[in-house]
Amino acid sequence: MKALEIVAMLAGLLAVAGCGGGGPAVVPRIASVSAERDVEDGVAKLTTTIELEFDRPVRLAKSETPLTSHFEIRVLELSAKGERFRRVFVTRASFVAGSERKMVLSADALVPDGSTLQVARRAFARNATGEMEAPIQSDLSLEAALLATVAFTFGAPEILDTVPARGVTDADRDSSAVRAQLERHLRLRGASEDTRGRALALYDSIPESRVPGPKARAALAALTGLFAEPALGALLEGANCGGRPVSLIAFQAPPGDPRLLARVTTDEDGSRMVSLSPELEAERFEMLIPLLTHEAIHCDDRDGVYEEVAATAFDTFAYVHLVAIDPSLVEGRSRLTRELVVNVLLLINSGRRWPESVGVLRSAGAGQALPGSNNPAASFAEFVAAAYGQVGGSTSPEEPVAVAYAATLASAAGMPGGSPFDLRYLDELLARALDSGVLAGTIEALGLIPAD
Template structure:
């Protein structure tokens, strides 16, 4: 009897020893997604981790310490608060899937380290690369607050008087050609722009720099402004009567203003000292004023017109960044408004916007002036304080 029992034990051990060991647990995929609340984006993420087989956490405590996130190697976010990826919650959503809630946005290429033993696996550390919609720059744009490293771009400007060179048609035409070269305009756009400049009626637009600014709008997203001012294709049904450098009428210290003659034609008056500015800085200005067609002004119209001119200014900086350092007051104003636009954006904070960011960031940090959005800044500029009808 004892012999039979011993044989049974030997056979049992022998049979069990032939069973293959369990497949090592491995993460197959790790995908990061931005979290939303009330349809608004947050600076938080959820990481979905799918494993190759079923697992069973040893303990909840072990699970909570089993994961660690790391930035890509040599990431510019290293040491920055935006590079911190604190794990807020870990949830087992299926026998092969875990979701990790993280208190930040995650850059594509970040890695997740997993202690396998917390999932009843072997005593080893596993690593998987995370896929995310955000590049490292995207994380900065979506979650960061921007400011100026060089405060000279917002320093008060000394007003300069225009010179004879500013009024020389040939000099300005050469500058217009250089501008087209800088922005790598197509042959068709170059021909169109120069034809507009050469053919523009000087009795309506006497200043060469304003003719250049209007002509340069051709080929941009705001090229409709040219037709609006120089043709009947606008709400007045007629072209502008005059576009030039003269003191804008009224008591307010305005950079530019649209008024109307007795026939309802527009008169665009631009502060005379601005003739000394590079004509490129006048491009956004005339695009802005072209929005004002009827004789009814509103906060919403000013916000839209300002958004168009600043967006156009940002495009100009891509081909000629030195414009930001120009001594004209226009450059300072555009720089301030461009920063506000960069720090705004409700639906997509990583893009330029006009509404408050869902992250609650100030649009002009460390300026001593509190504005929640680009729209707030424009409203206060024109009306002294944010109008209750301003977009929020």
């Protein structure tokens, strides 16, 4: 046998002997650490599972202290003064079954990217001192962890102040001036040339006898290219459960309750009419887009709480996108602006599955959806359900327009189809369909800050 082969063989035998317990304890190195937020039965939790892998098989030193005491997480957080670290202790620690290199740890906190794991060396060698430290790769960014953990509120509460509605002027009824505003809006949101052409052609073709106000016609035309574009077919062509287009969309007191901002009613002959409060004619036409998105869903007289939650969620979702591209739309100080702004806050402070985005169901990180108010609602859905308490029952037949909205958003989000009146599905759909940049722009436009 050659000398080099003998040396290699002896080295291998010595290594085996050392593993048997006769040699000194070896402190391993950390190969990787990853963290994933816990989700149970579709509910995002405020806890984390951490997977730890060493660079070699390890054996723990004999110790009378709990295994968890050898681990500590430095969780990166955002505060009013910037980034900071918070100490979080591990609540459970164990080896992965069948492995001597991998461990699973649990922590009662969200652990975002930028956090680190510290492991005491004495866990492997009783006389060792100091800690090993390694960065944690997480499924949550620092910003996402903040959004999922706390509720937000208005940094400047005066955004909710309202002023008396101004009177309607000739400019509000100037078709040419409103058309120019529509064209500006389409360019601002980055609509393609084809979309701009279709929208402007629609504006020019809508009969004034059916939609007298140019701002209402502009709001309809602006739906072109949006997820709510199916509203056009429902309102203007009869692509709805009744099979008939609306006979009129006008600025007039909503029948039955003139305090409402908008309402769909059905005449004895079955024709439907959309009434927009007269005060809305002085609003910017973009503010009417959410209202038409909402009212187009109601195509019969059978209403339910889930239908109203979905319709309000869709109109708020539309407003979120408008505000992200044009923050001045939060400055109206009108009844409509206040209602939409409050609904946006509710949507952001909700989210059962993805609380770092938006949603309609209760978020684990927000005990109250409107912090600092006297409203006890814990979610968007609870708030809307209370507002529509007069609606008879929770369920109603599915509305084709709502289904079409959901299908468009599901396709964009890479989700399977589902019922928008299933609030668990709607909650996840809106969260996954919302771009993080749009959410960030909306938070900035509304001046939202973490609630105390």
